[in-house]
Structures are given as C-alpha cells and as structure tokens.
Amino acid sequence: MTIKIEKNGRVIIATLNRPKALNALNSEVMHELALHLKKFDSDDDIGCFVIKGSERVFAAGADIKEMGNKSFSDMTREDFFSGWSDFTALKTPKIASVSGYAYGGGCELAMMCDIILAGESATFSQPEIKLGVIPGIGGTQRLSHLVGKSKAMEMILTGRIINAFEAEKMGLVSRVYSDTDLFKETLSTAHTIASYGKAAVIAAKECVDRSMEMSLAEGILFERRVFHSLFATQDQKEGMQAFIEKRSPIFSNQ
Ligand code: CAA
Numbered sequence: 001m002t003i004k005i006e007k008n009g010r011v012i013i014a015t016l017n018r019p020k021a022l023n024a025l026n027s028e029v030m031h032e033l034a035l036h037l038k039k040f041d042s043d044d045d046i047g048c049f050v051i052k053g054s055e056r057v058f059a060a061g062a063d064i065k066e067m068g069n070k071s072f073s074d075m076t077r078e079d080f081f082s083g084w085s086d087f088t089a090l091k092t093p094k095i096a097s098v099s100g101y102a103y104g105g106g107c108e109l110a111m112m113c114d115i116i117l118a119g120e121s122a123t124f125s126q127p128e129i130k131l132g133v134i135p136g137i138g139g140t141q142r143l144s145h146l147v148g149k150s151k152a153m154e155m156i157l158t159g160r161i162i163n164a165f166e167a168e169k170m171g172l173v174s175r176v177y178s179d180t181d182l183f184k185e186t187l188s189t190a191h192t193i194a195s196y197g198k199a200a201v202i203a204a205k206e207c208v209d210r211s212m213e214m215s216l217a218e219g220i221l222f223e224r225r226v227f228h229s230l231f232a233t234q235d236q237k238e239g240m241q242a243f244i245e246k247r248s249p250i251f252s253n254q
Contacts, residue, residue: 002029005036008187010047010194012040015054022060023053025105025137027083034086041090044253047194047201049090050186051113052097053106055179058122061104062137081137088112088138091202093193097186098122098164099179108137111146111172114205117189118164118173119182127159145212147171197235197251203227 004015014033016023023029033051040046053059067080074080096102096113103125110116110124126139134140135156144152147170154160167173177185193201207223214222230236234254242249 003032003036010045011050011190012046013050015052016059022057024061024063025059026063026066030083037090041092047198048190049092049094050097050190051094055099057100058098058102059106059109060101061106084137093205095186095190097182099182104128105137108135108139111142116173117186118176119179120164121179122164123161124167125159125161126156129157130159198253199233200230200235203230
C-alpha cells in the first residue's frame with residue numbers, strides 16, 4: 001500500500017507512504033489515492049479529506065524513475081497522468097497538509113486539493129524545467145490561477161524553491177503553522193468543514209471550482225442558481241431557524 005488511510009470522526013486522513021522514494025507519485029499512488037477516497041466520497045458520515053505526507057516530505061514529485069525511459073508514444077498511448085482526474089473529481093473537500101518538500105507533482109497534488117495548509121518547514125517548487133520537461137499534472141494552469149502569471153512564470157521557468165511564508169504571501173498556501181501544530185490545526189479545519197451540511201459544502205466547493213473555468217457573469221448566474229437550489233434542503237431550514245432561535249444548528253445532510 002502506498003497510502004495509509006485513517007478515519008478521525010467525520011474526516012478521512014490519507015497519508016502518502018513511499019518514504020524511501022520521498023513519496024514520489026507513481027501510478028500506484030495515483031490509483032490508490034483516488035480508489036480509497038472514492039469509497040468515502042458519497043458517505044454522509046464523512047465531510048472532509050486530509051492529504052498529507054511525512055514531516056520531511058509531502059511529495060518530491062512525480063516518479064522520475066517510472067517515467068524516465070518512456071517514449072512519446074508510451075506517454076501518449078497511456079495518456080500518462082490522466083488518471084489524476086479521478087482524484088480531482090472527488091466532491092468532498094480536500095485539505096493538503098504540507099510539511100517538507102512539495103516539489104513538481106507534489107506541489108501539483110497540493111494544488112489539486114481545495115485548501116493548502118503548510119508547516120514552517122514546507123517548501124514548494126516546480127522544478128520540471130531542470131529535468132527537460134514542464135509540469136504535467138496541472139501546474140502551469142493551477143499555479144497561474146492561484147498566484148498570477150508573473151509569479152507562476154518565475155517559479156516554472158526557473159524552478160526556484162519558495163518557502164512556506166512566501167507561498168502564503170503569494171496566495172498558494174492558505175495558512176502557515178509551526179510544524180508541531182500543523183496536523184492539529186489541519187484536523188481542526190477539516191472537522192469544522194465536516195460539521196456543516198454536506199450539500200451546502202459541496203455546492204460551495206463546486207461554485208468556487210467553477211470560478212476557475214467560467215466568465216464572471218456565467219459564474220455569478222451559476223452561483224445564484226446553486227444558492228436557490230439549497231432552499232430545497234432541510235439543512236437550509238435548520239440553519240436559518242437555529243440562527244433565529246439563537247441555538248446551534250443540527251445538520252442532517254438532507
Ligand atoms: N522520483 C523518483 N524518485 C525520487 C524522486 C522523484 N521525484 N525524488 C526523490 N527520489 C528518490 C531518490 O532517487 C532517492 O532514491 P535512492 O535512495 O534510491 O537513490 C531517494 O528518493 C532520496 O532522495 P535524495 O537522495 O535525492 O534526497 P535528498 O534529501 O538529497 O534530496 C530532494 C531531496 C531535494 C527532494 C531531491 O530528492 C529532489 O530534488 N527530488 C526530485 C524533485 C523533482 O525534480 N521533482 C519533479 C519530478 S517531475 C514531475 O513532478 C513532473 C510533473 O509535472 C508531474
């Protein structure tokens with residue numbers, strides 16, 4: 001198993017587990033991660049996923065040893081990396097909890113998650129240019145959306161390593177914690193998300209995700225329609241009634 005899966009209340013923690021290869025992301029990791037998380041994606045008792053590595057490394061990239069000898073024809077026929085779309089298609093919010101190296105595919109895996117929380121030791125880089133290639137799991141696209149063209153270009157064209165604080169400042173990372181607090185704070189964020197009604201959480205995630213794809217006018221219309229649709233849920237009635245009655249809501253995912 002290249003992934004360890006644990007359940008913590010309404011949260012699933014997936015830990016990358018290829019320590020000798022610094023959690024390099026080979027095809028097995030790609031398939032196992034999506035396969036295991038998919039089992040929980042429609043489970044009403046699960047409200048958030050956490051993806052983490054070890055203290056030393058989140059993931060040092062796609063597995064260079066797996067792909068190094070492949071030909072253009074191999075890469076095309078296998079549609080190499082296309083399997084990552086099973087991971088990005090998960091509806092449940094995913095938090096990347098990053099300690100140590102998040103390089104190449106590791107940085108891209110973090111960006112495939114919905115929130116990136118980092119420990120002070122975290123470093124990020126898209127070093128593929130040094131290997132004679134370019135990012136291939138969404139790095140050129142997601143990084144540009146997240147940090148803007150100039151900063152994305154600089155990282156991708158130079159392969160420069162940035163630290164957690166710079167990553168936070170440029171908007172790649174949501175928050176930085178001390179390494180000792182990172183997991184506790186990640187779990188706390190995950191439990192907060194998992195405590196809300198799942199339909200509203202999925203709807204909010206879908207709207208933010210769509211904002212990356214749509215024009216502003218289409219996105220605002222999409223958001224408004226999704227907002228309207230939540231008035232068909234019991235959780236909307238409960239959430240608003242609880243506010244009026246000055247009590248905590250009890251969401252039923254209905
Ligand atoms: N793929 C395969 N194996 C890797 C790897 C990777 N991305 N990164 C590290 N490893 C392996 C090393 O080969 C080494 O294995 P051996 O013990 O069998 O020699 C082991 O992990 C430990 O690595 P190092 O000895 O290099 O450890 P270090 O502490 O000296 O350096 C590091 C750490 C700076 C992260 C360095 O390992 C490194 O630079 N790794 C490669 C980073 C990289 O280029 N990532 C991009 C990959 S391409 C990609 O991701 C394309 C894409 O868009 C998806």
